[in-house]
Amino acid sequence: MITVQDHSGFSVRLRKVLPADADILSHWLRTSSETLPTLAHTSFQISSTWRNIFLSDRSDQIYLIVLKESHRPIGLSVIYRVDRQSRTAFGGLAIFEQAERKLGRGFEAKRLQLRYAFGDLNLGIVYSRVKSSNESIIRGLKKFGYQTQFQPTREALAAEHTILSLERGMWAKLPEDLR
Numbered sequence: 001m002i003t004v005q006d007h008s009g010f011s012v013r014l015r016k017v018l019p020a021d022a023d024i025l026s027h028w029l030r031t032s033s034e035t036l037p038t039l040a041h042t043s044f045q046i047s048s049t050w051r052n053i054f055l056s057d058r059s060d061q062i063y064l065i066v067l068k069e070s071h072r073p074i075g076l077s078v079i080y081r082v083d084r085q086s087r088t089a090f091g092g093l094a095i096f097e098q099a100e101r102k103l104g105r106g107f108e109a110k111r112l113q114l115r116y117a118f119g120d121l122n123l124g125i126v127y128s129r130v131k132s133s134n135e136s137i138i139r140g141l142k143k144f145g146y147q148t149q150f151q152p153t154r155e156a157l158a159a160e161h162t163i164l165s166l167e168r169g170m171w172a173k174l175p176e177d178l179r
């Protein structure tokens with residue numbers, strides 16, 4: 001199933017990753033200096049990994065391509081460690097095309113990711129794992145109501161990551177322009 005979400009008046013959409021995206025995804029991960037912690041493994045730099053991800057269709061990992069209005073791929077939304085029992089998951093987002101950054105698209109794509117996570121997936125909490133030094137991302141997440149987790153895992157501390165969480169109730173109370 002292809003998921004397309006649209007936000008009237010703005011220019012990003014999300015749709016499910018297809019085998020035809022394997023080359024651009026591996027290219028992004030080979031050439032990007034900043035990536036998502038969950039995509040740090042070198043296997044993501046190889047096209048066949050992405051084709052296998054598509055074929056395996058794992059329900060605990062959901063990869064959605066970020067498209068701009070022209071339908072050109074510019075980034076990736078990853079919802080991972082999806083736990084249907086506890087209704088929790090982690091969400092990460094990257095705008096890999098450098099020329100498309102700083103235009104508000106990352107923020108809009110995050111809104112769509114959260115709508116998908118709380119709406120379509122019916123999650124109760126969405127976590128985010130970010131480099132502790134990345135203050136602008138942490139500030140950005142706090143605009144969406146994310147709060148710092150005060151008991152991060154040892155794994156996160158060792159990697160100098162901060163874990164933030166957003167509860168469904170907090171998200172639901174956000175003003176219209178953030179949801």
Ligand SMILES: CC(C)(COP(=O)(O)OP(=O)(O)OC[C@H]1O[C@@H](n2cnc3c(N)ncnc32)[C@H](O)[C@@H]1OP(=O)(O)O)[C@@H](O)C(=O)NCCC(=O)NCCS
Pocket residue numbers: 034035036091092093094095096100101102103104105106107108110128129130136137138139140141
């Ligand atoms: C983070 C990223 C997606 C932002 O993309 P962008 O299109 O340049 O962002 P925008 O133009 O929408 O940014 C507007 C503001 O919202 C924040 N923001 C945007 N997208 C965000 C996101 N997904 N999460 C948190 N904050 C975000 C930005 O930090 C920025 O804040 P600032 O004005 O204080 O600097 C992009 O820089 C990127 O891909 N970085 C590498 C991957 C990464 O670190 N992802 C976040 C951790 S999961």
